[in-house]
Amino acid sequence: MAGEGFYRAMLRRQLALSLRRPVQLFNALLFFALVIVLFPLGLGPSPETLGEFAPGILWIVALLANMLGVETLFRSDFEDGSVDQLLLAPQPLYFSVMPYLLTQWLLAGVLLALVSPLFGLMLGLPVGAMGALAASLLLGSGVMSVLGAIGAALTVGLRRGGMLIALLVTPFYMPVLIFGSGAVQAAVTGVDSSPYLALLAAMLCLAVALGPLAIAAALRISVDS
Amino acid sequence: MYFPGPSFERSETPSIIAAAMWTFFHKLGSPPWLYTISGQILRWLLPAALLALVVGMCWGLLFTAPDFRQGNSYRIIYIHVPAAVVALGGYYIMAIAGAISLIWKMKMADIAMLAAAPVGAALTFIALVTGSIWGKPTWGTWWVWDARITSMLILLFLYLGVMALYEAYDNKVAASRACAVLALVGTVNIPIIYKSVDWWYSLHQPASIKFTGGSTIDPSMLYPLLLCIVAFYALFACALMANMRVTILDRERRTGWVRRLVEES
Numbered sequence: 001m002a003g004e005g006f007y008r009a010m011l012r013r014q015l016a017l018s019l020r021r022p023v024q025l026f027n028a029l030l031f032f033a034l035v036i037v038l039f040p041l042g043l044g045p046s047p048e049t050l051g052e053f054a055p056g057i058l059w060i061v062a063l064l065a066n067m068l069g070v071e072t073l074f075r076s077d078f079e080d081g082s083v084d085q086l087l088l089a090p091q092p093l094y095f096s097v098m099p100y101l102l103t104q105w106l107l108a109g110v111l112l113a114l115v116s117p118l119f120g121l122m123l124g125l126p127v128g129a130m131g132a133l134a135a136s137l138l139l140g141s142g143v144m145s146v147l148g149a150i151g152a153a154l155t156v157g158l159r160r161g162g163m164l165i166a167l168l169v170t171p172f173y174m175p176v177l178i179f180g181s182g183a184v185q186a187a188v189t190g191v192d193s194s195p196y197l198a199l200l201a202a203m204l205c206l207a208v209a210l211g212p213l214a215i216a217a218a219l220r221i222s223v224d225s
Numbered sequence: 226m227y228f229p230g231p232s233f234e235r236s237e238t239p240s241i242i243a244a245a246m247w248t249f250f251h252k253l254g255s256p257p258w259l260y261t262i263s264g265q266i267l268r269w270l271l272p273a274a275l276l277a278l279v280v281g282m283c284w285g286l287l288f289t290a291p292d293f294r295q296g297n298s299y300r301i302i303y304i305h306v307p308a309a310v311v312a313l314g315g316y317y318i319m320a321i322a323g324a325i326s327l328i329w330k331m332k333m334a335d336i337a338m339l340a341a342a343p344v345g346a347a348l349t350f351i352a353l354v355t356g357s358i359w360g361k362p363t364w365g366t367w368w369v370w371d372a373r374i375t376s377m378l379i380l381l382f383l384y385l386g387v388m389a390l391y392e393a394y395d396n397k398v399a400a401s402r403a404c405a406v407l408a409l410v411g412t413v414n415i416p417i418i419y420k421s422v423d424w425w426y427s428l429h430q431p432a433s434i435k436f437t438g439g440s441t442i443d444p445s446m447l448y449p450l451l452l453c454i455v456a457f458y459a460l461f462a463c464a465l466m467a468n469m470r471v472t473i474l475d476r477e478r479r480t481g482w483v484r485r486l487v488e489e490s
Contacts, residue, residue, distance in 0.1 A: 158393050168386045171379045175421035217406050225399030
């Protein structure tokens with residue numbers, strides 16, 4: 001298959017671009033850690049209070065970190081004309097945006113999911129819920145990356161996109177937050193969290209199947225304008 | 226007696242209907258035609274809508290029995306429910322217009338989409354405010370984080386998102402295409418958001434109007450409510466057309482037919 005090399009090269013390029021500045025990866029984690037610190041300062045240090053709110057806090061902070069990270073997904077490639085080249089390439093744009101999404105998910109979502117038990121521990125989340133936390137973040141960050149990329153593609157041509165993308169994608173993030181924090185909450189109370197994880201997985205499938213259609217349409221509009 | 230054969234009917238009628246539909250479709254794309262016809266429709270639709278609203282409101286507010294549990298406070302249902310129903314329907318009207326403008330590049334469809342957004346947002350806001358006023362005597366609090374209230378609040382944010390995106394673009398042709406994409410993404414997401422919020426928490430009374438099976442609302446209360454819903458839909462259509470007429474005039478202000486229109490008046 002001739003196209004396979006194209007996508008492999010795209011993925012390698014995306015990963016190389018992101019890994020060239022490892023500090024940026026740490027910035028996302030640092031942001032996550034800093035906002036986590038705000039909660040004990042705002043709510044008080046009592047482990048009971050923090051433990052009670054921990055599933056919600058961890059998920060909301062992950063959501064914010066994802067939204068901030070996804071904003072710049074297409075920006076530099078849009079400005080240097082790489083996106084124009086993708087539009088002209090024979091490969092369908094539907095598939096060409098996949099390497100962007102995969103890179104974003106691997107370097108923001110998966111990384112955050114892997115270190116999230118550490119932050120869960122700091123907030124007094126029971127050890128039994130760590131698995132549900134990591135699994136729900138793993139699935140949920142994939143959905144959020146796709147939904148956020150739609151917002152990023154719609155606003156990439158605008159100068160003042162930062163606040164706007166938050167306004168556009170936050171409503172779409174809400175079901176992910178509900179099921180994600182629901183999974184952690186279920187694990188904390190000792191209920192089976194797999195229905196929530198199954199729903200998140202279903203949303204991930206739907207997002208991966210339909211999201212690139214909207215991203216491709218939005219990128220075409222942004223390039224035309 | 227002579228009966229035309231079925232083959233005759235099948236071959237003739239559809240082509241006539243198809244031709245008429247295509248003519249209608251092409252006419253829809255013409256600003257002067259749409260401007261004239263919407264003026265004629267508004268001339269009778271607006272009085273009819275207002276009449277239906279007045280009759281429905283008087284019927285509901287004055288001539289129905291008070292609810293045995295909620296007393297007279299339930300009567301706000303005649304504003305709250307129609308506003309909420311049309312606010313949700315309005316999002317789909319906006320998204321369908323957006324889809325038509327994306328697929329067939331029809332200018333009038335994207336004017337309709339942009340005209341629907343503020344009207345829908347206003348209705349969502351009315352539904353939220355009346356719901357809050359209704360909540361005070363019923364639940365004893367102005368605001369409850371219940372599934373339907375939260376969903377309506379999210380719907381308001383979806384409408385505001387479309388309007389904010391349109392304002393952010395300088396190129397208005399690209400702006401309306403971007404809004405159409407966003408409205409379509411919203412259409413896929415609304416059922417997911419509604420279902421998830423529904424599962425998240427439910428304190429609201431279960432839906433009381435069901436078209437299939439038994440309805441828990443008394444018919445004497447239901448009929449004025451249905452009339453009010455029809456009236457709200459008609460008013461939505463009027464506001465949509467009035468909004469579209471202003472936008473058409475604004476976009477076509479340099480053309481001959483608008484100049485002639487101004488000279489005549």
